[in-house]
Amino acid sequence: MEKENSKIWVDGRFINWKDANVHILTHAIHYGSSVFEGCRCYKTQKGPAIFRLKSHIDRLYDSAKIYRMEIPYTKKQFCTIIVDTVKINGFKECYIRPVVFRGYGAMGVNPLNNPLVCAIACWEWGAYFGEEATQKGVSVCVSSWRRAAPDTFPSLAKAGGNYLNSQLIKMEALRYGFDEGIALDTQGYVSEASGGNIFIVKSGVIFTPPTSSSILAGITRHTVFILARELGIRIEQHMIPREALYIADEVFFTGTAVEVTPVSSIDNINIKSSIKGSITEKVQAAYLDYVGGNVEDKHNWLTYVE
Numbered sequence: 001m002e003k004e005n006s007k008i009w010v011d012g013r014f015i016n017w018k019d020a021n022v023h024i025l026t027h028a029i030h031y032g033s034s035v036f037e038g039c040r041c042y043k044t045q046k047g048p049a050i051f052r053l054k055s056h057i058d059r060l061y062d063s064a065k066i067y068r069m070e071i072p073y074t075k076k077q078f079c080t081i082i083v084d085t086v087k088i089n090g091f092k093e094c095y096i097r098p099v100v101f102r103g104y105g106a107m108g109v110n111p112l113n114n115p116l117v118c119a120i121a122c123w124e125w126g127a128y129f130g131e132e133a134t135q136k137g138v139s140v141c142v143s144s145w146r147r148a149a150p151d152t153f154p155s156l157a158k159a160g161g162n163y164l165n166s167q168l169i170k171m172e173a174l175r176y177g178f179d180e181g182i183a184l185d186t187q188g189y190v191s192e193a194s195g196g197n198i199f200i201v202k203s204g205v206i207f208t209p210p211t212s213s214s215i216l217a218g219i220t221r222h223t224v225f226i227l228a229r230e231l232g233i234r235i236e237q238h239m240i241p242r243e244a245l246y247i248a249d250e251v252f253f254t255g256t257a258v259e260v261t262p263v264s265s266i267d268n269i270n271i272k273s274s275i276k277g278s279i280t281e282k283v284q285a286a287y288l289d290y291v292g293g294n295v296e297d298k299h300n301w302l303t304y305v306e
């Protein structure tokens with residue numbers, strides 16, 4: 001279905017895509033005051049299933065709490081509305097974007113006098129970097145832009161404003177001909193990509209930066225922790241110096257949109273595995289098998305829509 005024909009849920013009502021508009025003086029437009037999620041619904045043999053919906057809702061409510069937004073629905077209600085939004089649109093497979101933002105009201109930085117708006121949109125969205133990248137990997141650079149220091153923008157909140165930094169990283173990478181950029185944290189350790197977490201593989205062990213390296217605590221990242229352990233692969237959180245990227249055996253990104261995407265080169269230096277390393281391959285296959293419902297849902301991560 002064309003996304004323009006779909007319905008968007010806004011504060012209790014399903015409305016047509018083209019009617020889901022806001023006033024120019026909406027607080028979030030001027031001051032970045034929104035929190036959001038990105039979830040994926042996958043086609044499975046038992047019908048469409050949303051992957052880790054509960055974890056996404058938990059993080060949405062955490063992000064809202066950090067910014068003192070009181071969402072006027074219980075988490076259970078919010079989950080039900082998300083399922084209904086996918087159902088009403090008839091998607092077999094889609095990306096889902098719940099967003100909560102400070103709406104139209106008072107102008108000025110203080111957000112507390114502006115009404116909160118909650119909305120959920122969904123649309124069909126294939127591989128983030130394209131199908132080929134899932135096999136051959138992406139070419140990336142280390143960005144000259146750093147992630148924000150922990151006492152500036154809290155990275156554990158998935159807030160609209162944080163993505164201004166992501167946009168600078170992404171635009172710089174594209175301008176220099178790369179697919180994506182990796183940001184360091186303010187201490188110079190590896191943090192994450194503009195829209196995903198990073199993992200490196202060295203001598204059979206997977207490493208990823210800890211939450212203290214200004215990362216978003218990715219739900220795919222957490223999923224990879226569990227799947228890697230089930231595959232018998234050691235996985236650890238460590239602060240990662242920049243040069244460890246260049247000498248890694250394998251590097252990959254994770255995220256709801258990017259799923260598990262191999263990295264083939266960094267700053268035009270080829271990663272040893274060059275295309276897709278064997279551990280990346282195993283983790284990616286385990287991830288896609290799980291989200292596609294091809295294996296037993298032993299962690300209760302799938303929410304069936306029908």
Ligand code: PMP
Binds near residue numbers: 197218
């Ligand atoms: N970091 C950033 C900056 C992101 O935008 C995302 C995507 N939401 C992630 C990490 C990965 O998070 P998740 O696996 O929960 O999608």
